Amino acid sequence: MSAEISRRDALKLSGAALGSLALPAWVASEANAATPSSRNALFNKLSAFDPRMEPVAPDAMRISFMGTSVIERRAQQRMSLFVELGNGDSFVFDIGSGSVSNYVAMGVPWSKMRRIFLTHLHGDHTSDLTHVYCFGPQGDGKSPLYLFGPSRSRIPNPGFFNGSGSDQFHNPQYFDDGILDFAYHFREMNRWHTESQSFVGTRWKDGPGGPAAPADGYDIYATELDWKTGESGNRWTTSRYLRDNPGFNAGKWIAYQNNGVKISFFPAIHDRNGSISYKLEWKGLSMIFTGDTKPNHFLIDAASAGKPVDVLISEIVVDPDVWVSKQSGITDPTNPTYQAGLLNAEAVQLNSHTPQRAFGYILNRLANKGKAPRLAVGTHFQSEDDTNAWALEDIRAWYSGEVAISTDLMVIDASRGSMQVRRASVSDYSWSAKWTDPRQVNGTYNPKYADPQTCNPYRPMGPLNQLDKDLLAQVIPACDYDKAGFMCTQPYPTTSCKVPQI
Numbered sequence: 365m366s367a368e369i370s371r372r373d374a375l376k377l378s379g380a381a382l383g384s385l386a387l388p389a390w391v392a393s394e395a396n397a398a399t400p401s402s403r404n405a406l407f408n409k410l411s412a413f414d415p416r417m418e419p420v421a422p423d424a425m426r427i428s429f430m431g432t433s434v435i436e437r438r439a440q441q442r443m444s445l446f447v448e449l450g451n452g453d454s455f456v457f458d459i460g461s462g463s464v465s466n467y468v469a470m471g472v473p474w475s476k477m478r479r480i481f482l483t484h485l486h487g488d489h490t491s492d493l494t495h496v497y498c499f500g501p502q503g504d505g506k507s508p509l510y511l512f513g514p515s516r517s518r519i520p521n522p523g524f525f526n527g528s529g530s531d532q533f534h535n536p537q538y539f540d541d542g543i544l545d546f547a548y549h550f551r552e553m554n555r556w557h558t559e560s561q562s563f564v565g566t567r568w569k570d571g572p573g574g575p576a577a578p579a580d581g582y583d584i585y586a587t588e589l590d591w592k593t594g595e596s597g598n599r600w601t602t603s604r605y606l607r608d609n610p611g612f613n614a615g616k617w618i619a620y621q622n623n624g625v626k627i628s629f630f631p632a633i634h635d636r637n638g639s640i641s642y643k644l645e646w647k648g649l650s651m652i653f654t655g656d657t658k659p660n661h662f663l664i665d666a667a668s669a670g671k672p673v674d675v676l677i678s679e680i681v682v683d684p685d686v687w688v689s690k691q692s693g694i695t696d697p698t699n700p701t702y703q704a705g706l707l708n709a710e711a712v713q714l715n716s717h718t719p720q721r722a723f724g725y726i727l728n729r730l731a732n733k734g735k736a737p738r739l740a741v742g743t744h745f746q747s748e749d750d751t752n753a754w755a756l757e758d759i760r761a762w763y764s765g766e767v768a769i770s771t772d773l774m775v776i777d778a779s780r781g782s783m784q785v786r787r788a789s790v791s792d793y794s795w796s797a798k799w800t801d802p803r804q805v806n807g808t809y810n811p812k813y814a815d816p817q818t819c820n821p822y823r824p825m826g827p828l829n830q831l832d833k834d835l836l837a838q839v840i841p842a843c844d845y846d847k848a849g850f851m852c853t854q855p856y857p858t859t860s861c862k863v864p865q866i
Contacts, residue, residue: 371686371754403748404439407771412789415775416471422450424779425649427675428470428788429770431463432743434488434681440772441466442488443744445653445677448476449646453625456480457642457653461491466772468797469790474505475801481619482513483632483655484639485546493550498557501566501581504799506808508583508606512619512627513543515590515598517637542638544600547586551602558582563827565808573803579603587612589619591631591640630666632657635716641666643673649778652737654678656744658714659722668735674778676737677770678726679744681717682751683758684709690746720755724762731765739776739783740767747771819861821854828856 420426426448433440442460446467454476467477477496483489497509516538524537551558562582570576585606588598594617601607612620620627625646632639634656641654643666650673654663657679667673682690688705689695696702713719718726723742730736740763742755752769759767766783768774773788810816815826828836842851 371683404752404771405749406752406769407747407774407787410774410785410787413775413786415788415790420448420450421777421779423647424450424777425644425646425651425674427651427677427776427778429743429772429774430466430470431458431460432770432772432774433746434679434744435746436462437746440747442491443655443679444489444492446470446472446477447644447651449625451623451625451646453623453646454479455627455644456496458483458489458655459492459496460488464492464495466790469792469794470773470788471794471797473797473800474500474503475507475799478505478507479510479620480512481627481642482511482543483641483653484514484634485541485543486635486656489655490546494554497550497582497584498554498561501558502561502564503796504801504804506566506568506581506801506803507577508579508581508585508601508603510612511543511547511584511586512589513546513586514638514640515588515592516540516542516545518592519637542588544586544588544598547584547600551584559812560830562812563814563825563829565811565825567809568801568803569806569809571803571806573801573805575803576806576809577803579605585612587619589629589640591638594629628666630662631660632662633660634658648780649674651675651778652677654718656716657718658716659718659726664726664729667730667737668733672730672735673737674783675739675741675776676727676730677741677743678723679718680720680723680742680755681713681744682746683720683754684713686751686754690751720758721761724759727759727763727765727767731763736763736765738766738778739785740765741770741776742767743770745769817857817861819857821850822856 415428428446430446431441431444433442441462443458444460444463445457446454447457448454456477456479459480474496477500480493480496500509518538521535521537521539523535525535566581567579568577580603583601583603583606585601586599587596589596596614596616596619612622614621617628617630618626619629619642625644628643629640630643632641632655639655639657641652641657641663644651652667652673654677663678667676684706687709688702692701692705694702720742727736727740742759745751745755747769755769756767768785773790775786775788777784810824811826813826813829814824815829816824820826842849846852
């Protein structure tokens with residue numbers, strides 16, 4: 365972009381003028397004809413593939429971007445990464461609102477979403493955990509949900525009143541705001557849902573498909589990762605059977621180590637104490653995901669340790685003036701509303717995020733150490749033609765290596781010999797993914813709310829066991845509207861009958 369034309373000036377121009385003036389030629393050709401469904405030439409130029417038809421190669425790591433935005437956007441859900449390895453392991457990093465729809469479209473079954481690593485506890489990184497937890501056991505997620513996340517912030521409450529009674533309860537000196545507290549209250553928040561859905565089996569039995577699930581699909585095993593000390597020994601679980609699970613007895617600054625996979629963590633600097641970044645290593649391949657963070661030396665140190673990282677994924681944020689102009693439609697810098705918005709955007713960036721140019725600087729520092737990643741990716745970013753062009757311009761001011769800007773359904777396949785960046789071709793009308801857990805052939809243990817009566821056609825399920833008789837008395841009989849239907853010809857028993865001998 366020429367020095368005479370600022371980004372604020374470019375925002376005043378029409379889409380066509382912007383395409384020819386502000387963007388590189390290879391982007392402009394598509395940007396000129398932009399439509400609401402085609403405004404990201406970088407993504408559209410990627411080769412398409414069907415993830416349901418192409419499994420991960422045995423020696424490869426696949427990273428799928430299931431949510432890539434910091435704000436609500438039809439084309440971009442909130443932040444989530446899905447990592448699959450050639451050994452069959454899979455891991456979820458953050459699970460922001462709306463991202464589950466992309467997991468479904470990509471054909472990811474619930475059984476592949478049982479290990480979730482949270483960088484911090486903001487809603488745009490955790491909200492779809494509710495969906496995974498509540499509905500996973502209705503699919504093939506009939507095994508415990510493992511959560512990893514940061515320890516308490518240890519920030520004193522400025523409103524603390526050193527009084528007594530209810531004041532202490534509602535306004536404590538320190539809040540219980542870490543992953544263990546989150547997991548406990550999250551479980552109780554969803555109690556009505558999980559109980560109501562437990563009339564069907566929610567735990568795999570032992571059998572030819574493999575050993576029984578160690579606990580129920582509604583059980584949680586949470587591991588606290590101390591952002592200050594690197595300790596990872598504090599845990600909380602809903603089940604006594606999971607308390608000594610050996611798979612997660614990791615060391616300092618290590619979140620998880622099992623089956624040849626090591627996931628370490630290091631501090632991030634975002635909004636409040638209690639944010640972390642992750643580094644995954646397996647079979648000579650590695651990935652870093654920063655989560656949300658200000659630019660920091662922790663990242664440079666982690667990316668410099670050992671061989672260069674294969675894929676370094678960092679959040680970036682659009683320039684404050686671009687954010688305000690895009691969000692408000694105001695481009696006049698003298699407008700009081702614009703000035704107030706700009707000051708707010710500057711404060712948010714200072715508090716929480718990595719500017720585009722800072723990401724380039726970090727990559728430059730790594731390159732100078734001989735530790736440049738094979739591929740750097742900016743994410744958590746409103747990705748479209750003009751913002752992408754400006755982000756690349758800022759990054760290129762410091763760094764000339766391979767860089768991509770992510771959007772939803774961008775997929776990276778990394779092996780030692782190749783690096784592919786493609787876009788998943790999926791249906792907007794996908795149904796839930798097919799079950800893939802081999803233990804489905806074993807069946808499940810009896811439901812919590814079982815009805816083993818011999819006259820129950822749904823045995824061992826008890827679909828009406830949690831409903832009051834006065835409520836059931838108001839149900840329209842099935843025979844009134846479908847005399848040939850199963851519910852009419854095989855009615856649920858209204859009185860008790862013989863229970864089979866065990």
